[in-house]
Amino acid sequence: MERQTVFTLLDVERTYELGKAGWFGKSRGRLKALDGVRLELRRGDSLALVGESGSGKSTLVRIMLGLEPASDGRVLYGQHDLGQLDPAARKRFAREVAFIYQNARGSMNPRLRIADILAEPIRLHRLRPEAEMTGRVAELLARVGLPAEMAERFPNELSGGQIRRVAIARALAAEPQVIMADESVAGLDVSVQAQVLNLLRDLCREGGITLVFITHDLGVASYLCERIAVLYLGRIVEQGPTGAILGNPRHPYTRGLMQAFPKFGAPLTAPLKGEIPSPVNLPQGCRFAGRCPEARDACRETDPVLAEQAGRQVACHFPLEVAQ
Ligand SMILES: Nc1ncnc2c1ncn2[C@@H]1O[C@H](COP(=O)(O)OP(=O)(O)OP(=O)(O)O)[C@@H](O)[C@H]1O
Ligand SMILES: [Mg+2]
Known part of the structure; x- marks a missing residue:
């Protein structure tokens, strides 16, 4: 049976008008943070978004959460345009799609006890009667490996790792169907x-939850997510099954990211060469050409489109060979 489609992104663009600067009020131009992103997420999918800083990962997630509108293209949640949900559907969306903030501590009211922080979404969406609240809070804490006594504490009485787990428990409190997380495990100790x-x-494998996970760590991406989308300057350059892509990258940028990733026992990594071009003045042709060791004339002239090949989608005129 076809799994139900949760999100569909059709040629989503996001441009930011940069404010006027200087005495003459000259506009600093328009920045293209997302440029023609196509993506489909089905129920139970786990998708990692990877790419260097500034590639558009957080912008993409903010647009899928409806926190900001797309400048062009369409974002569908199920069958409905995200921008046109009526108030009831909007409320349902807010419960079904949870977001785990990067800055967990900053996202919590410092004056509330953990118990009330966790109870807030439960009360808001009327998921449990008040009599069951204490039990439900303890259950949520246990789910993220924290003792029930934590419920009495305030956010500033918790460690960085504990507060991130509370942030996950709060996301789970709403009993969501989709979880989006931005760098939620970066900086945590390994255990x-x-x-x-x-x-x-x-949660994904057993609970049928759909996950979108932003990470800089390719190891985390491959452990957690069955699919991966590699972003470069606002565009998906390669996407498909994580194992196939990290096992045999076809886009030179994906290979570059993998080579730049530190490996145990190999202290020297090969950083990606060159500077990322400015998203305000995108080069003609392939936007990676200036940094690509495989670039030829055609790459500087025409912009490659995302096309199906070798069990994934790649936007490259001369994709790398897949090792046999
Ligand atoms: N509100 C804004 N106004 C102008 N430009 C913005 C705004 N938000 C993001 N940008 C720009 O859009 C591009 C994409 O930013 P985004 O935050 O999505 O990147 P990212 O991939 O999440 O990076 P990081 O890994 O550093 O978090 C960047 O060039 C950024 O400077
Ligand atoms: Mg980001």
């Missing part, structure tokens, strides 16, 4: 990171 990753993985 806490493993615990959080295992929890998210179980």
Whole structure:
């Protein structure tokens, strides 16, 4: 049976008008943070978004959460345009699609006890009667590996790892169908990171939750997510099954990212050469050509489109060979 489509993105663009600067009020131009993104997410999918800083990962997630509109293209949640949900559907969306903030501590009211922070979404969406609240809070804390006593504490009485787990528990409190997370495990110590990753993985594999996970860590991406989308300057340059893509990257940028990724026992990595062009003045042709070791004349002239090949989608005129 075809799994139900949760999100469909059709040629989504996001441009930012940069404010006027200087005495003459000259506009600093328009920045293209997302440029023609096509993406389909089905129920139970787990998708990692990877790419260098500034490639548009957070912008893409903000648009899928409806926190900001696309400048062009369409974002569908199920069958409905995200920008045109009526108030009731909007409320349902807010419960069904949870976001785990990068800055967990900053996203919590410092004056509330953890118990009330976790109870807030439950009360808002009337998911449990008040009599069951204490039990439900303890259950949520246990789910993220925290003792029930934590419920009495305030956010500033918790460590960085503990507060991130509370942020995940709060996302789960709403009983969501989709979880989006921006760098949620970066900077956690390895044992806490493993615990959080295992929890998210179980939620996807057993709970049928759809996950969109932004990470700079390709190891985390491959552990957690069955699919991966590699972004470069606002565009998806390669996407498909994580194993196939990290096992045999076809886009030179994906290979470059993998070579730049530190590996145990190999202290020297090969950083990606060159500067990322400015998203305000995108070059003609392939936007990666200036940094690409494989670039030829055609790459500087025409912009490659995302096309199906070798079990994934790649936007490259001269994709790398797949090793046999
Ligand atoms: N509100 C804004 N106004 C202008 N430009 C913005 C705005 N938000 C993001 N940008 C620009 O859009 C591009 C994409 O930003 P985004 O935050 O999505 O990148 P990212 O991939 O999440 O990076 P990082 O890995 O550093 O978090 C960047 O060039 C950024 O400077
Ligand atoms: Mg970001």
